[in-house]
Amino acid sequence: MFEFLSDLFGSQIIAAFISAALPLVFIVPFVIFAVWLERKVSAHMQDRLGPMRVGWHGWLQTIADFFKLLQKEDIVASDTDKKFFNVAPYIVFAGTYLVFAALPFSSAYIGTSLDIGLFYIIAVSGLVVIGILMAGWASNNKYSLYGAMRSAAQIVSYEIPTAIVILSIVMFTGTLSLSEISDNQTAYFWNWYIFGGPDWGLTKFLVLPFMIIGFLILYISTLAEVNRTPFDMPEAESELVAGYHTEYSGIKFSMFFLAEYGNMFAVSAIVSVIFFGGYQSPIGYLGDALAANWLIPFEQLFWFAAKGIFFVFVQMWLRWTLPRVRVDQLMTLCWKYLIPYSIVNLIIIGIITLI
Amino acid sequence: MALKTQELVLNMGPQHPSTHGVLRLELELEGEVVTKVIPHLGYLHRCFEKHTEAMTYPQVIPYTDRMDYLASMYNNFGYVVAVERLLGIEVPERVEYIRVIMGELQRIASHLVALGTYGLDIGAFTPFLYLFRDREHILNLFEITCGARLLYNYMWIGGLSHDIPSDFVRLTKEFISYFKPTITELNELLSYNKIFIERTANVGILPADTAISYGITGPNLRASGVQWDVRKDDTYSIYNRFDFEIPVGKGWFGTLGDCWDRYYVRVLEMEESLKILEQAIDQIPEGDVQSAIPKRIKPPVGTIYTRVENPRGELGYFIISDGSVNPFRIKVRAPSFVNLSVLNELCKGHLVADVVAILGSIDIVLGEIDR
Amino acid sequence: MREYLKNTWLGIWTVLVGMKITFKHLFIPAVTIQYPDVKVPLPERVRNRLYVNMDDCIGCDQCARACPVNCITIETVKGLPTDDLGITSNGKKKALWVTKFDIDFAKCCYCQLCVFPCPTECIYMTDIYEFSEFKRNDLHYNFSTLSTDEGEEKKLNWEKFQAEKEAQKAAAAKQKAEKPAPEKKESTDKSKSAGE
Numbered sequence: 001m002f003e004f005l006s007d008l009f010g011s012q013i014i015a016a017f018i019s020a021a022l023p024l025v026f027i028v029p030f031v032i033f034a035v036w037l038e039r040k041v042s043a044h045m046q047d048r049l050g051p052m053r054v055g056w057h058g059w060l061q062t063i064a065d066f067f068k069l070l071q072k073e074d075i076v077a078s079d080t081d082k083k084f085f086n087v088a089p090y091i092v093f094a095g096t097y098l099v100f101a102a103l104p105f106s107s108a109y110i111g112t113s114l115d116i117g118l119f120y121i122i123a124v125s126g127l128v129v130i131g132i133l134m135a136g137w138a139s140n141n142k143y144s145l146y147g148a149m150r151s152a153a154q155i156v157s158y159e160i161p162t163a164i165v166i167l168s169i170v171m172f173t174g175t176l177s178l179s180e181i182s183d184n185q186t187a188y189f190w191n192w193y194i195f196g197g198p199d200w201g202l203t204k205f206l207v208l209p210f211m212i213i214g215f216l217i218l219y220i221s222t223l224a225e226v227n228r229t230p231f232d233m234p235e236a237e238s239e240l241v242a243g244y245h246t247e248y249s250g251i252k253f254s255m256f257f258l259a260e261y262g263n264m265f266a267v268s269a270i271v272s273v274i275f276f277g278g279y280q281s282p283i284g285y286l287g288d289a290l291a292a293n294w295l296i297p298f299e300q301l302f303w304f305a306a307k308g309i310f311f312v313f314v315q316m317w318l319r320w321t322l323p324r325v326r327v328d329q330l331m332t333l334c335w336k337y338l339i340p341y342s343i344v345n346l347i348i349i350g351i352i353t354l355i
Numbered sequence: 356m357a358l359k360t361q362e363l364v365l366n367m368g369p370q371h372p373s374t375h376g377v378l379r380l381e382l383e384l385e386g387e388v389v390t391k392v393i394p395h396l397g398y399l400h401r402c403f404e405k406h407t408e409a410m411t412y413p414q415v416i417p418y419t420d421r422m423d424y425l426a427s428m429y430n431n432f433g434y435v436v437a438v439e440r441l442l443g444i445e446v447p448e449r450v451e452y453i454r455v456i457m458g459e460l461q462r463i464a465s466h467l468v469a470l471g472t473y474g475l476d477i478g479a480f481t482p483f484l485y486l487f488r489d490r491e492h493i494l495n496l497f498e499i500t501c502g503a504r505l506l507y508n509y510m511w512i513g514g515l516s517h518d519i520p521s522d523f524v525r526l527t528k529e530f531i532s533y534f535k536p537t538i539t540e541l542n543e544l545l546s547y548n549k550i551f552i553e554r555t556a557n558v559g560i561l562p563a564d565t566a567i568s569y570g571i572t573g574p575n576l577r578a579s580g581v582q583w584d585v586r587k588d589d590t591y592s593i594y595n596r597f598d599f600e601i602p603v604g605k606g607w608f609g610t611l612g613d614c615w616d617r618y619y620v621r622v623l624e625m626e627e628s629l630k631i632l633e634q635a636i637d638q639i640p641e642g643d644v645q646s647a648i649p650k651r652i653k654p655p656v657g658t659i660y661t662r663v664e665n666p667r668g669e670l671g672y673f674i675i676s677d678g679s680v681n682p683f684r685i686k687v688r689a690p691s692f693v694n695l696s697v698l699n700e701l702c703k704g705h706l707v708a709d710v711v712a713i714l715g716s717i718d719i720v721l722g723e724i725d726r
Numbered sequence: 727m728r729e730y731l732k733n734t735w736l737g738i739w740t741v742l743v744g745m746k747i748t749f750k751h752l753f754i755p756a757v758t759i760q761y762p763d764v765k766v767p768l769p770e771r772v773r774n775r776l777y778v779n780m781d782d783c784i785g786c787d788q789c790a791r792a793c794p795v796n797c798i799t800i801e802t803v804k805g806l807p808t809d810d811l812g813i814t815s816n817g818k819k820k821a822l823w824v825t826k827f828d829i830d831f832a833k834c835c836y837c838q839l840c841v842f843p844c845p846t847e848c849i850y851m852t853d854i855y856e857f858s859e860f861k862r863n864d865l866h867y868n869f870s871t872l873s874t875d876e877g878e879e880k881k882l883n884w885e886k887f888q889a890e891k892e893a894q895k896a897a898a899a900k901q902k903a904e905k906p907a908p909e910k911k912e913s914t915d916k917s918k919s920a921g922e
Contacts, residue, residue, distance in 0.1 A: 045748045046484040049756045142365050146387065146707070216738075229478060230550055238373040238476045239708050321544070321744040323551045324478025326708045327387065337734060414794035417837035481748055488757050502773035502851065508837040516838065517771060544747045549737040 022109065023100035030305075031261040034312055035062040041313065042320045072250035077140070080247065084138035089248065089255035092131030096262040098124040103269050104179040106279045106300035117178035118166050121270060122159060125225065128263065129155045132234060132244050135256075139247040147243025150327050151227060151234035157331060158224040158231075161338040165218040168346040169193065169274050172207070172353050178270075182278030189282035194275040207352045210345050215275045217342045219311075222267035224330070226260065229319040233327050268311030269304065279304040362390070365707070369398050373476045373711045376721030380698075382710065389710055392702045394695055399725035407685040412438055412512060412652040415685065420506040422689065423723040425468050428461035428497070429665045431510035436591055437661035437672040438512045441654040449642035450514050451593045456527065456635050457497070457509065458592075459628040463534070464493040465666035466574075466621045466628075469718040473618055474545050476715035477554050482545040489537050492530050499523065513648040519639075527636050531629055538625060546622060555618060556609030559701040559713035563612065569697045572690050573668025575717060578604035578620040579612035585664040597634050599627045614716040621718070653680050667691050667718060689726060691719040773836050774855040776829055778869040782814040782848035785822035789840035789849050797833035798840060801826035803880045806887050814846045825877030827869040832862050 005015035036051070036059055043050025051058025076085060102117040104110040114120050129152050136148020172193070173181055184198055185191045194211050196204030224231035235243035245256045272278060279300035287295030325333065365382040368374035377398035383391040403422060407415045419434045420427040432454055439446060471486035494504045499520050501509040509516050545551055561571070563579040576583055584601045586594040602623035604616030654676040662671040668690025677683040694717050701713045759766065768774075785802040802822040805811050811820035841850055859865050872880065 041752070042480070044752050044756065046481050047488055047751060047754055047757045048484065049758050049760070052760060142363065232478070238478060239711050241372060317745060317748065318741070320481050321748045322479060322741060323474065323545070323548060323554060325550050326554055326706060328706065329550075329553050337737075341734075410794055414792070414839065417794050417835055417839065420837075481751075485751075491757075499769040499771065502769070502771035502838065503836065506835070506837070508839065516842075520769075520771075540747060544744050547740055548744055549733070549740045 020101070023097065023103070023105075026105070026305075027097070027100065027258070027262045027265070030265055030309075031258050032062045032066070034261045034264065034309075035065075035257070037309075037313070038316050038319075041316045045317075045320045066254065069250055069254040074250040074252065075247075077247055079140045081138040081140065084134045085247075086252070088131050088135035088138060089245075089252040089259070090131075091134060092128055093255050093259040093262070095124060095127035095129075095131055096259045096266060098127065099266040099270075100262070102178060103266065104182050104273065104278055105304055106297040107179070107183070108297035109301075110179050113179050114177065116176045118170065118176045118181075118270075118274075121178075121266075122163055122166065125263075125266075126155065126159060128259070131259075135248070136234075136244040139244070141247050143240045143242075144244050144246050147234040147240045147246070151244060153327075154227070154231065154233055154330055155225055157334045158221045158338075161217055161221040161334065161342045162225065164339070164342040164346050165214045165221070166274065168214055168342075168349040171346070171350055172197065178273050178278070182273055182280060185277035186280050188284065189277065191280075192275060192277045192282075203352055203355065206355075207349060210348050210352070211275065213341065214345050214349070215271070217338050217345065218274070219271055219314075221334070221338055222271060223315060223318070224334070226263040226267055226315075228264065228315050230322040230325050231330060232319075232324060233330055238324075264312050264315055265308050268315070269308045271311055272304070272307035276307055277303075278307075360385075367710070373715065375472065375714065375719055378719070378721055378724070380710070380714070382707065384707065387706045387708075389702045389705055389707065392699045392710065394698055396692075396695075397725055399721050401726065403726040404685055404687065407682055409681065411680045412654070412682060415682065416511065417506065417508045420508055421722060422687065422726055423465075423665065423667065423670075423691065423720045424505060425720055426461050426465040426666045427505065427507050428457045428509060429465075429663065429670065431507065432458050432592075433661065433663040433665065433670045433672055435510045435512050436663060437659055437674055438652070438654065440661055441657060441659045441674060441676055442512070442649065442652070444513050444647055444649065446513055446647050447642045447644065448593075448640045450644050450647070452635055452639045453515060453519055453644065454510055455592055455594065455597075456632060456639075457500075459631045459635070460493050460496060460527075462628045462666045463625050464490045466625050467493075469666070470541070470545075470618065470621055473715040473718070474551075476711045477551060479545055479548075479551065482541060485537065485544070486541065489534060492533065496523065496526055496530065499526070511645075511648055512652055514646070515644040518644045524636055524639070527632065531632055531636075534629065538622065542622065546619060552608050552615060554708075554712055555614035555716070556607075558609075558614045558705065558709050559716060560610045561612040561617075561697065561701060565697070565700060566612070569700070570693045571668070571697055572693065573665065574620045574624060575617055575668065575694050577601065578616040580604050580606075585662050585669055589662060591661070591663055594631075597631045599630050602627060614712050617716040617718075651680075653678065662688070665690055667720065667723070668694060687726060689723040691717075691721075691723045695719050695724060768853045768855075772853050772855075773838050773851045775831060775852055775857055776834065776840070777850060777852045778827055778829070779848040779850075780824065780827065780869055780871045781812070782816075782846040783824055783827065783869075784814060784818060784820050784846060784848075785824040785827075786845060788843040788845070792839045792843050794837065794839060795833045795835055797830045797835075799826060799828040799830075800824065801877075803877070803884045805880075806883055814848070816846055818846060823872065823877070823880045824870055825872055825880060829867050829869065831857070831865040831867060 005018055006012045009015055039061070040050045040057065051061035054060040054064050076082060099121050101112055102110070102114050102120050104113070132151045133148045136144040136151070139145075169181070170176055173184060175181060181193075185193060186198070189195070191198040194215055196208045196211060227234050235245070240246070245253060248256060281299060281303050285296050285299050287293055287299055363384040365384055367380040367382055369377040369379045374380065379395040379398070381393040381395060382389055401421070403418055406418060410418070416431055416434060419430040422430050467486040467490040471483035474482040497507060497509075498504050500523060501507050501517050561575065561579050563581050566576050566579045566581065571579075572583070580603050582601050582603050585591070587601060602620050604611055604620055606613070606616060607619060608615050656676055656678040658673070658675045660671055660673045662669050664670075669688065670690055671688030673686040673688070674682055675684040698714065698717065702710050705713065785800060787800050787802070790796075790798040790800050801824075803825050805821055805823055811823065813819055836851070838851060857865075870877070
């Protein structure tokens with residue numbers, strides 16, 4: 001992609017800019033769609049209708065809301081730490097955006113095909129914490145501060161089970177590169193790592209249950225990392241009003257929103273890349289059947305988005321089903337349940353890999 | 356060197372998503388652990404008791420509606436029972452049956468709000484809307500009967516404002532058969548959910564002796580294992596004719612008298628109310644509901660204290676009559692007000708998130724606390 | 727250890743049970759409606775904005791006295807014997823000009839206590855519930871069919887009539903003082919016939 005663009009424009013700088021901006025072209029429509037989806041999913045789960053007025057079944061509602069947020073007064077309370085207060089939403093968004101740089105959207109487009117893609121993602125997703133802490137501290141509001149403190153504790157803790165599960169996958173596949181992991185799971189869905197990977201044999205069947213456990217742990221801990229219910233401690237609206245973004249309004253608030261939904265997709269994409277074949281089609285490609293090779297990257301983009309959106313849907317489904325855990329139980333779940341399970345899982349997968 | 360620490364005072368409310376109205380809680384915190392809770396009341400004070408002194412007896416009824424606005428029928432019920440005892444009048448059988456039916460429907464409706472908002476406090480949004488959907492059926496029943504959905508002014512001294520419409524019995528039976536499975540659904544979705552149990556079991560434990568010494572009544576007292584229900588123990592109207600149990604807390608998932616017990620006692624009470632409804636709806640006798648309404652309501656000089664089992668506890672009316680058409684004084688023993696007093700005791704040593712859970716489990720209505 | 731595994735299992739299982747329920751509800755038709763476009767049919771007894779049928783109102787003030795929030799203001803002027811005020815639909819003869827019949831819906835609590843004492847059933851609750859206004863004063867409804875000027879006129883008429891009567895009375899008293907005996911007899915006759 002990058003080579004193609006630099007050939008086209010004759011300048012690597014322009015090509016780099018375009019490559020870097022491409023995920024944004026994906027994130028913004030995705031967030032608009034996801035917010036609408038969240039509203040509709042929640043509404044129908046609760047026997048309601050949800051937005052119905054703006055466009056067909058209210059599909060333009062989010063755009064209308066976006067314009068509303070743009071027009072709103074950007075309130076900065078007098079006692080806030082203005083520098084941090086103003087920069088925090090952008091840092092949160094930057095943390096999300098950095099993750100997108102390493103996501104393989106299709107075989108033709110990946111921001112940077114890093115050899116240490118997984119490691120990079122774990123590293124940069126921690127940046128979100130800094131933004132949230134900044135927002136909470138700079139707001140000079142007790143609720144915000146609590147939200148931020150909880151968030152820091154939560155995200156840092158849940159990095160560990162995430163990392164351990166990813167480590168077990170890395171052991172099993174022998175690579176840290178996301179595009180390589182995706183490529184390994186090519187062709188049909190039984191080649192996905194959740195079903196034991198592409199190699200047929202005893203290993204595949206032995207590793208299958210542990211892959212499912214690994215998937216569950218990874219899904220739960222990423223859910224906690226993006227602060228979604230049942231782990232939405234930092235914003236817990238019934239306790240902390242709105243948590244770290246209590247004091248924000250207008251465009252800065254929408255930045256947090258963008259980051260949240262962007263993050264949801266990012267972690268869903270990581271889960272789908274690791275366990276569900278990433279951009280690989282589960283049922284073969286139409287492009288192969290029609291002998292039209294140019295079609296394949298687009299199909300791959302479709303599958304990548306579809307899998308991502310499916311896991312985003314599951315996140316929403318969980319959100320509208322479950323109550324919220326308490327902050328100490330959040331830690332209990334992480335340290336007493338997820339981490340021991342993931343370590344045991346790691347050891348077992350390691351042993352299976354050895355045989 | 357010891358770290359310099361400071362106690363944090365957090366103002367919860369009056370504008371807060373889960374204080375159930377305009378209640379302000381002053382929380383003294385050490386980290387996230389609560390050391391003291393001071394509830395500040397009075398944001399919704401409307402001088403109910405002073406107002407009544409300028410009203411005639413029937414004019415007070417719309418004001419009682421507005422105390423515990425989630426259980427208006429029951430507030431009417433308590434008031435009219437008190438005035439009727441003061442006047443010494445007997446009401447017709449039909450009126451008694453209809454009152455009991457309305458009262459129990461109201462109890463279910465009130466508990467539905469209590470359980471739904473409790474789920475909301477814990478963070479589960481969906482059960483809240485399911486329960487409100489079910490409550491709507493009850494409100495529709497009230498609406499076809501008296502024309503109002505929230506503030507009914509339905510029970511009058513000596514009778515009722517309207518007789519029940521012809522299809523009321525059929526619709527109520529339909530509601531009973533519709534409502535039973537939704538309780539199971541609620542239990543599956545919320546009550547037995549592991550996260551919900553973790554959040555509520557062993558939180559805010561109220562031992563029976565503390566509950567009694569604070570004067571706690573209603574489901575909160577019964578959750579602590581005390582079998583006390585004014586409907587049975589100091590019966591009024593025709594409650595002694597029906598066969599129903601008084602559910603008490605058993606410490607199902609934690610300690611006796613924790614938040615889960617308080618929550619679950621309400622679920623069981625809804626089932627008991629359904630039992631009463633099933634019995635009462637088939638036995639309504641014929642008659643005129645307005646025949647016993649006195650032309651002129653002028654009680655003799657005297658005082659009376661009457662208590663009824665409101666969905667939130669013991670609702671008492673103390674009325675002093677000086678023989679004129681206006682009451683000399685009406686004092687209300689509001690169950691929510693008394694129940695709230697124990698909050699500080701329950702919250703000590705818990706986290707901020709638990710304060711929300713405990714406050715929700717006490718099930719207060721600010722309209723009644725401030726009056 | 728058993729407790730630990732049981733907790734894990736329960737955590738996963740109850741979450742799945744909850745998810746099953748919410749998923750089922752995803753396909754159940756919504757119970758809400760699109761309010762201003764679709765409206766719920768209201769039952770017969772619904773209690774909303776009051777309406778006063780002034781043709782039937784006899785100005786007896788009973789509704790205003792029953793009201794617990796004093797939102798009804800009624801002012802009446804007695805009709806002259808020569809005035810024809812009409813009859814109510816249940817055959818009562820009206821004797822009062824209702825110069826003012828105001829209901830302040832900002833105060834009204836829709837308790838229906840005013841409806842029951844009305845002897846002619848002229849005040850009743852309608853099914854109109856969408857009448858919000860931008861100014862609180864716009865919720866002050868005037869039901870009287872008489873304009874303020876007409877009301878003033880009726881008042882003046884009555885005062886004039888009263889004054890005339892007073893004058894007549896004074897004149898009669900004067901006459902009485904002059905000729906006591908026959909006048910008295912006449913008046914007793916009059917009262918007797920009136921009594922009959």
